Amino acid sequence: xxxxxxxxxxxxxxxxxxxxxxxxxxxxLTERVCTPFRIPKRKxxxxxxxxxxxxxxxxxPLPEYVSPSGQQLTATDVTAELEYYGSRVNVSDxxxxxxxxxxxxxxTDNIKDLAAExxxxxxxxxxxxxxxxxxxxxxxxxxxxxxxxxxxLPDLKRVVRSMKGNRVKKITDIVSxxxxxxxxxxxxxxxxxxxxDVSGDIANLAGFTPIEKYSNDGVILPGEIGKVEQVRFCExxxxxxxxxxxxxxxxxxxxxxxxxxxxxxxxxxxxxLGKQAVGTVALQGKNAIEIFVHNPVSETGDxxxxxxxxxxxxxxxxxxxxxxxxxRLEVACKYAQ
Numbered sequence: 001x002x003x004x005x006x007x008x009x010x011x012x013x014x015x016x017x018x019x020x021x022x023x024x025x026x027x028x029l030t031e032r033v034c035t036p037f038r039i040p041k042r043k044x045x046x047x048x049x050x051x052x053x054x055x056x057x058x059x060x061p062l063p064e065y066v067s068p069s070g071q072q073l074t075a076t077d078v079t080a081e082l083e084y085y086g087s088r089v090n091v092s093d094x095x096x097x098x099x100x101x102x103x104x105x106x107x108t109d110n111i112k113d114l115a116a117e118x119x120x121x122x123x124x125x126x127x128x129x130x131x132x133x134x135x136x137x138x139x140x141x142x143x144x145x146x147x148x149x150x151x152x153l154p155d156l157k158r159v160v161r162s163m164k165g166n167r168v169k170k171i172t173d174i175v176s177x178x179x180x181x182x183x184x185x186x187x188x189x190x191x192x193x194x195x196x197d198v199s200g201d202i203a204n205l206a207g208f209t210p211i212e213k214y215s216n217d218g219v220i221l222p223g224e225i226g227k228v229e230q231v232r233f234c235e236x237x238x239x240x241x242x243x244x245x246x247x248x249x250x251x252x253x254x255x256x257x258x259x260x261x262x263x264x265x266x267x268x269x270x271x272x273l274g275k276q277a278v279g280t281v282a283l284q285g286k287n288a289i290e291i292f293v294h295n296p297v298s299e300t301g302d303x304x305x306x307x308x309x310x311x312x313x314x315x316x317x318x319x320x321x322x323x324x325x326x327x328r329l330e331v332a333c334k335y336a337q
Contacts, residue, residue, distance in 0.1 A: 027223045027236045028116055030123040032174045033191050034278040035321070045082040047281040049321055050075055080281060080319035085118055087111060088311035092296075107310040108293055115289050115312045120238055126318040127193075127278055127326060128239075128269050134159050136331040144242065144330055147267045148249035150201040151331045153228070159272055159327045160230060163190065166324040168274035170230065174221065186219045189232045194270040195239040197254055197333045199225050202233050231272060241266040246332055254333040265332040277325035281317045289314040 039047060053074040062068060089107040135141040137149040139158070170188035194202070202208065203226065210226040223234040241254075246265035254266050289312060296308040320326055 028120045029193050029221075029223050029234050029236050030120055030127070030278070030280070032222055033171065033193070033273055034123065034175075034280045034318070035276050036175060037279055037281045039082065039281060045315070047080045047082070047279070047317055047319070049078040049279055049319070051322070052076075078279075078319050078321055080279070080317035082281065082315040082317045083122075084313070084315055085115070086311065086313035087114060088292075088309050091308045091310070092306060104293065104295070104308065104310065108291060111310050111312045112289070112291060115314060117238070119314070119316055120236075122316065123278070123280060123318045124193075124238055124271075126320065127271050128328065130271075130320050130326050130328050131323045132162075132326060133328045133330065134162075136329065144245050144267050145247060147246035147330050148265050148332055150334050151198065151205065151270065151329065153205050153207070155329060155331070156205070156228060156231060159329055160190065163272070163274055163324070163327060168322075168325045169276075171273065171275050174219065184219055186221070189227065189230055190272050190274055191221065192231050192233045192270050192272045192329075193239060194233060194235055195241065195268050195333075196235045196237045197241070198268050198270065198331060199233075199235050201331070201334055202226070202228070239269060239271070241268040241333075249332065267330050268333055270329040270331060272327045272329060274325040276321055279319050279321045281319075282315065 037047060037049075039045070053076060055071050055073075089111055091104055091107060134155065135144065135147050136151055136155050137147060138154065141147060141149075168190075171186065171191050172188050173183040173185045176182040176184045203210070205228050208226055208228050211220055211224055214220075214227075221232060221234050223236050225233050225235055227233065243266050244264040245267040248263055249265050292309075292311040292313075294309050294311070296302070296305040298305045
């Protein structure tokens with residue numbers, strides 16, 4: 001699709017403010033809590049992670065003169081294929097030459113935002129598909145269609161108890177918000193990622209501590225709203241619910257219509273991560289996002305230099321490295337926050 005002057009128009013009346021209004025952008029959370037990896041160029045498009053599973057415990061002491069039979073090492077491989085993504089914004093020479101806005105600059109910023117959001121949404125989709133799942137409403141609720149309750153403290157404790165029982169380590173460092181691949185330490189905790197809709201329910205949990213009441217000036221995570229015991233909660237509007245996927249409930253739960261009704265609840269995922277739960281991989285650089293800015297120039301097929309564009313491309317992949325290290329707690333959401 002071409003962008004012409006008629007598509008975006010001129011501002012012909014009033015004083016023109018030079019700085020364009022800021023776009024409303026989502027908060028990107030996964031970059032800070034996933035484990036990043038890189039694949040060098042001209043190698044492969046398949047990322048492979050391997051771990052060796054725990055050996056069995058000794059069942060008793062060895063009898064005299066008896067040698068142990070030995071144990072077999074068991075390896076588990078996790079793979080992910082790099083996928084190609086790209087888009088572009090076309091800009092005409094008329095826009096470039098006559099429009100009062102810095103259209104090409106804003107198109108560049110806009111397409112970078114698009115790339116970041118695309119990466120985030122794809123990562124969330126992988127994380128939401130994990131097999132380690134819990135449901136709000138207690139142990140008796142064991143399918144999504146039965147969910148009709150907001151998060152409760154017993155639900156959260158059930159998830160944490162399971163993670164501890166499976167020896168899932170807490171996250172002790174996050175990826176730094178810099179161009180370099182580096183980390184910065186945080187207090188040990190499990191980290192929960194969730195939709196903004198359920199933030200009110202989380203804040204109502206007994207023992208919830210909002211970030212402004214933290215006892216020290218340590219690192220605050222992007223979107224962090226507070227913590228409950230050993231879990232820190234971070235919100236983003238990109239963690240979409242499964243609409244009308246739960247049970248009918250006459251309580252004040254969010255529904256697909258966003259209005260009170262005794263019909264099926266939307267079901268929201270709360271993703272609780274431990275250390276090295278999810279791996280992300282890019283080709284070469286930290287995110288391997290390439291931006292191309294093409295000003296209108298005379299060339300074959302565009303001899304009058306009428307067409308310019310801004311384009312983006314990147315190769316990305318995401319994989320759950322250990323299903324036990326990421327739990328999905330599926331909940332409803334109270335209508336009145």
